[in-house]
Amino acid sequence: MTQQGQDSLPGIRYAMRVRGHLDPKWSELLGGWSLTHLGKGETLLTSRPIDQAALHGTLGRLRDFRIIIISLTAFEG
Secondary structure, eight states: OOOOOGGGOTTEEEEEEEESOOOTTHHHHTTSOEEEEETTTEEEEEOSSOOHHHHHHHHHHHHHTTOOEEEEEEEEO
């Protein structure tokens, strides 16, 4: 039996708050993350279960467009 690494755990999802109200087109640009506009000019992004490589790809896109990340939380679900 092999031990799975942290990047291959099934069911890991992420919730990320970013500054600004992102246009709905960002969902497709970020690989299917769900967007919810919050008060105070923030957007909540939630992922389907993804691995670490997909998360880093999303973080890279946000960085490239200079979108400020307020918080990032991982959870099972």
